[in-house]
Amino acid sequence: MPHVRPSFTRRRLLATGALLSWAGATRAADPAAWARTLQAARGQKVWFNAWAGSERINAYLQWAGVELERRFGVRLEHVKIADAAEVVRRVRTEQQAGRRTDGSVDAVWINGENFYAMKRDGLLHGPFAESLPAYAAVDTVGKPTTRIDFSEPVDGMEAPWGMAQLTFYADGARVPRPPLSLAELTAFAKANPGRVSYPRPPDFHGSTFLKQVLLEAAPERAPFQAPVVAARFAALTAPLWQALDALHPHLWRQGRQFPASNAAMRQMLVDGELLINLTFNPNEAASEIAAKRLPASVVSWQHRGGTIANTHFIAIPFNARAKEGAMVLIDFLMSPLAQARKADIAHWGDPTVLALDRLSAADRALFVQPGVAGVVAQPAPALPEPHASWVGAIEQEWARRHGL
């Protein structure tokens, strides 16, 4: 049977100048090999380490587990973790202890600096992503971040799962005119002292807020696409620290204390202690409204000039015991059925990585068109993430300046 090549022969290079790398064999989906994988996966138990900070995500994974068992005979175990960094540490420790097979992690929900660390240290199995049948429908053209993760080429070492963009939301009754830029946010904080904050880095929402401030405050964004250079770090990040110095005195607890996560901030929003929350899921507010955990007057927005956007992925550690099961799981999670349910605001609301025009009419119909309360009224441009190496450096500098 002829190979079904992915559509990159018709791909156009994008104007953002992102580096696209063909390094690493991009094997196409081979039906015979896939049938063998399905066979081997049957009966396996897949330990999927995924961030558990939201009940909706946990419920979605429970559904996925039921479907997976029913269709493929693969058992899914959701290992609830607080931060993917734990998984990186655990896999690395196993590698050092010589545990080359029978690792404790089969699949991990990951992106950014954690993916970078694992890829760099040889902790991942792959490349595998592009040989999965479902990968054919991934929108690698319209969503370039599915192939470049924080400016690091993916090379098939992780499979794209969902899209994310930094979004803010607040109760429209208390915030009639949402601030649409960093400057407006600072002014808003001045007018409402003690009612604005962001999660404490290295929580990934907090780190992303820092990156957003950096990209908005810096005169040029290009230097951040390249790996961080120690000599120029201070000069390049100076606008960030100045902006924070202007903002912090008006924050909750005068910027001396920060909430632990965006979930904690959501609770404080409901309590009335904070006015604005931030999230990576543009549909989070809508989803929470549908679940009656937020009042219906909540509105979402993104900064006029654009907010940071990325893709989140699933990867397989090098020593996973159930590699085939993991691949079957990932393929299922990339399938139109699973992606549609994921994008459904009633369940999770996480945007899909698939190109809808490449799907069959039946599959396309699965994707519900949002027109509900709480979604972003005017989507803003997607700013690409800085290179993964900037994250750790910014977090450490922030800890030095504001973490004590």
Next chain:
Amino acid sequence: MLELVDVSLATPSRTLVRGLSARVGAGEVLAVMGESGSGKSSLLAFVCGTLAPGLRAGGSVRLDGADLGALPTVRRRVGILFQDDLLFPHLSVRGNLLFALPAGPKARRVAEADAALAHAGLATLAEAMPHTLSGGQRARVSVLRALLAQPRALLLDEPFSKLDAALRARFRGFVFEQLRAQGIPALLVTHDPQDVPEGARVLQLDPPADDA
């Protein structure tokens, strides 16, 4: 002078003592004898002010003419000696004695304690810890301690029964001599007739009677 006026003691199920009256003068010893369960220790507890809550008591105790009534133990100044010497193990011999003495200038108190020890022939033991002393020595220190607190009356709850025969006689003599010298009335509870000093009165408590 210690007076018991129409004292009666009863548990919920039976009477221990009924209509007991007695007088003990200065330096006198009144021996209270009876079988086990006859209420001897309860009588002492009544005088001391530590009667167990379940017991009913009637009558009164008078010291030097004043009715003790419901005065708490802390204010009665009635001393007690038990079978066990109960010296405080964390204090030296002198420390135990100092503990009993009333507050005051340190030098005077130390002198008083040392004088008492010398009088009892235990001067060399002042710094020793109780656990290094022999049984007889501990018993004597315990008496000294009880007396240095300047009690107005002393209760003795079978204090000799744990000592062997030879020690017993010497210790008995020592105790009664001290009591006579300081003019303190004493109630002695014992089941051994040999413990009763010469010429002392004996109060025999009848065996327990059913509540009539």
Next chain:
Amino acid sequence: MGAAPRPVNPSIPAAWLLPAALFALPLLAALACGLGEALDAAAWHALLAEPAWAPATALSLWVGGASTALSLALTLWLVPRLHGTRAWSALQRALGAMLAVPHAAFAVGLALLVMPSGLLARLVAAPLGWAAPPDVATVHDPAGLALIAALVLKEVPFLLWTVVASWRRAGQQAVAERQLQIAATMGYGAVRAWWRVLWPQWLPRLALPVAAVWAYGLTVVDMALVLGPTTPPTLAVLAWQWLLDAEPARNAMGAAAALLLAGLTAAGAAAAVALWRAAAPWRRARQVRGDRGAARAGHGAMPLAGAVAGVYAGVLAMLAGASVATIWTFPSLWPQQASAEAWATVAQRLDTLGLTAALALASAASGVALAVAWLETTPPGWDARAAVLVFLPLLVPGVLLVAGLYRVTLALGTDGRFAGLWLAHTLYTAPYALIALAPAWRSLDPRYAQTAHALGRSHAAFLLRVKWPMLLAPLASAAAVGFAVSVTQYLSTQFVGAGRYATLTTEALTLAAGGQRPLLAAFALLQAALPAAVFALALALARRQARRTGGEAA
């Protein structure tokens, strides 16, 4: 005279080696591994270069020291004033219940009570006219006051419990009562008598429990995560975060920080002992000064004890209320929307409850078995020396021990498996079981054994048919204690379990950082209810036993 008489039951040191080895080997291996990771020069350089380490260490010393001193002071103050009153027996009964509430659940409930949008703030919001929660840090406050308060509220019942246990030891009660009586006849008020006569004899006996309180206050992670400061956090929390980090250099820093904590624990204990000894002359002089003190104690003790018990009741009530409140905006006193959704989710997660219970039962059983084996076979002279080994898991910082335990289980291939978790939990339940059982074991009249042997029965028959049935009540209560200890384990479950095992505690703490308050409250409440149920069972068993044998229920 014939041959020298042989002891009826010669203690066989060899038989002691088995339980001793079962306990000591994993413990020492874990310590060795932990130390191995921590004794890395580069790690120490990195630690000392990290700006957070100094303020975090100072904070830890402050929190540990203040909470230990306050807990001890409160205990020493309360006991003389409550002893002998009606409140004393009521308090003893309540102690078991208060001890059964796990640290994490208590911290969560207390946070819900005192946080700016908590119940206490809402109670005063109306009269003070607040429309929004005040911008005051009542939890996560930089001075660690919330954490200190929670620690004191948890440790005072523990210290009271050790005092009560000490009081109950064979013969202790009679001697102590008599000594107090003598002091009373000499004119000493009750409180003064305790301080001059009893506390000097008993404080050395409280040394190990107080050391455990100090070690816990200095190195606690789960309570600090819920209530403690965040900028910077305590050194224990920092160590924990570094141990979980992705970068191996930070992991090594975490191990070094854990070793630093162990050193501080030892140094603090040594300093306290040195101070105690140095003050001896001054103490002696005070004890014999002769000042009699007030005849009657003041009336503050009962309200205070009542307040402590009241806080516990308030915490549990708050957890129950928060578990059904889905939308509860400030400043209303009642939730705007209530639903049993959280409990429905909990019902779906019955496997978490089942796992917690199974793990707790298994490790309680193995802990008690190990403790009994230890007590039956320890040669008499070894008690004091062995006690240090037994107390080690309570004195070594959890972060250090757990890091080493993980390596041990990794080497054994039991990490991420039930067996590995069982081993890790047993290492903690065994010492507590031993502490709970030792007084009963030591105070059993040795003549029972002699009688049984004289009647011609074997030692095994004596144990199975006489001794252990007689000690059923302490055994049940030790099992309950072990059960509770296992339920509250957090660090070991997270680390050794490779994240695969979600117990009630790990779920609660994961949720504590997040926003699902009703679910958090439901899990915390369940976390408290589970050991409480087991304690109630043990108490019922003890009561039944007491009724049958006419003895005293433990």
